[in-house]
Amino acid sequence: MYELIQASEQSYYIQSPAKIGLVKLNERDVCLIDSGSDKDAGRKVRQLLDANGWRLTAIYNTHSNADHIGGNKYLQGQTGCRIYAPGIECAFTRRPILEPSFLYGGYPFKELRHKFLLAQEGDARELTQECLPEGFSVIPLPGHFFDMVGFRTPDDVVYLADCLSSRETLDKYQIGFVYDVAAYLSTLEMVKSLRAGLFIPAHAAASEDVAELAQYNIDKVLEIADRIIGICREPLCFERVLQRLFTDYGLTMNFEQYVLVGSTVRSYLAWLMDTGRLNALFEQNTLLWQRA
Numbered sequence: 001m002y003e004l005i006q007a008s009e010q011s012y013y014i015q016s017p018a019k020i021g022l023v024k025l026n027e028r029d030v031c032l033i034d035s036g037s038d039k040d041a042g043r044k045v046r047q048l049l050d051a052n053g054w055r056l057t058a059i060y061n062t063h064s065n066a067d068h069i070g071g072n073k074y075l076q077g078q079t080g081c082r083i084y085a086p087g088i089e090c091a092f093t094r095r096p097i098l099e100p101s102f103l104y105g106g107y108p109f110k111e112l113r114h115k116f117l118l119a120q121e122g123d124a125r126e127l128t129q130e131c132l133p134e135g136f137s138v139i140p141l142p143g144h145f146f147d148m149v150g151f152r153t154p155d156d157v158v159y160l161a162d163c164l165s166s167r168e169t170l171d172k173y174q175i176g177f178v179y180d181v182a183a184y185l186s187t188l189e190m191v192k193s194l195r196a197g198l199f200i201p202a203h204a205a206a207s208e209d210v211a212e213l214a215q216y217n218i219d220k221v222l223e224i225a226d227r228i229i230g231i232c233r234e235p236l237c238f239e240r241v242l243q244r245l246f247t248d249y250g251l252t253m254n255f256e257q258y259v260l261v262g263s264t265v266r267s268y269l270a271w272l273m274d275t276g277r278l279n280a281l282f283e284q285n286t287l288l289w290q291r292a
Contacts, residue, residue: 002044004052007198007206011157014048016041018067018202021151021159024054025133031058032081033151033159034202035071038115042071046078060127061085062141062161063148064092066099068202070115072122084127086138087147093124103259111255141191143184144177156197163187164213166204170220174249178221178264181271185221188214228268229277235288241265 003015004022014020020041021033030049035042049056056079061069064085072083072093085093092098096119100108103117112118125131127149129138135154141163142148150160163184165176178184192214199210207213224245231244242265246253251261269289272278279292 002041002048004048005206007157007200008153008155010155011153011198013159013200013206014045016044018065018162019159019200019206020045020071021200022048023133023136023153023157025057028053028055029057030054031060031133032056032075033060034062034068034161035059035075037067038070039074039120042074042078045071045075049079055079056081058082058084058131058133060132060151061089061093061124062150062159062202063145064089064096064099065145065162066096066115066117066119068161069093069096069122070119072124073120076122082131083122083124084131085124086127086149089145089147090124090126092146093119093122096121100259103263105263108259112259116256117259139194141187143180143182143187145179152196158194158196158199160191160199160201160210162202163191164201164204164210164217166201167213167216169203170216174220174251175224175245175261175264176217176220177260178267181221181225181267182274185218188218188221225268225272225277228265228272229291232278232289232291235281235283235290237286237288238262238266238269241269241289 004012006012010024012022016036020036022030024030058081100112100117104112137152139150141150141161144162148161152158192211198206200206231241242262273280277292279290281288
């Protein structure tokens with residue numbers, strides 16, 4: 001873990017729970033794409049930088065989930081690097097309490113205020129094309145989170161952030177986190193048509209072709225949607241829908257899974273209602289969902 005792997009002449013990635021990109025800008029300067037999950041991840045990245053005699057100039061965050069920005073504060077404090085994040089993700093990166101608050105839908109109790117959902121604050125600036133190194137381009141990847149992006153480097157390596165989950169992850173956990181289902185499906189269709197020298201998803205193996213994996217992710221989204229519609233043959237409240245999904249997929253409920261999967265299921269319900277496949281009704285002051 002935390003092995004530095006060279007992907008091309010300039011581009012590398014650090015093998016970690018959420019892959020960290022590293023790109024050489026010249027013989028001395030490098031930038032990172034994301035920073036890992038916490039201070040310990042940041043410390044291991046710093047050791048790799050020191051071992052190679054590299055100076056970190058910037059961290060470009062793909063999005064603001066804690067496992068991608070957790071090393072920001074440590075690395076910025078150690079190196080003075082700048083931190084950039086796109087759109088709404090910049091606000092979440094500067095004020096990480098927004099992530100568990102958003103997921104829970106209110107102020108998060110202490111069991112949700114831990115490093116897996118709540119990173120340390122970093123002094124982030126909004127990502128623009130002007131702040132990118134020469135030859136870099138931004139690839140919008142909305143859906144998994146608000147304004148998530150990927151990056152294409154000058155030597156044609158594409159860092160895909162969290163828009164793809166590996167087959168193994170999907171088969172094990174079944175329901176991957178999605179904020180906007182319609183946007184996510186559009187992103188996956190776009191990714192199917194992308195071409196690059198190498199793709200580096202954060203949670204799947206690096207590959208020269210990700211079209212098949214993108215389709216597998218699409219199929220899983222559509223499968224979950226169909227399952228929700230089937231569960232809602234009779235009017236059910238959100239909690240019962242969530243319970244049925246956990247039971248049907250053999251998942252185990254805990255606080256973290258409740259908010260992550262729960263938020264995702266709410267997004268599915270909204271999408272299915274907006275597309276006319278579910279109806280919402282109120283009975284005895286309870287919001288119920290039913291197949292249209």
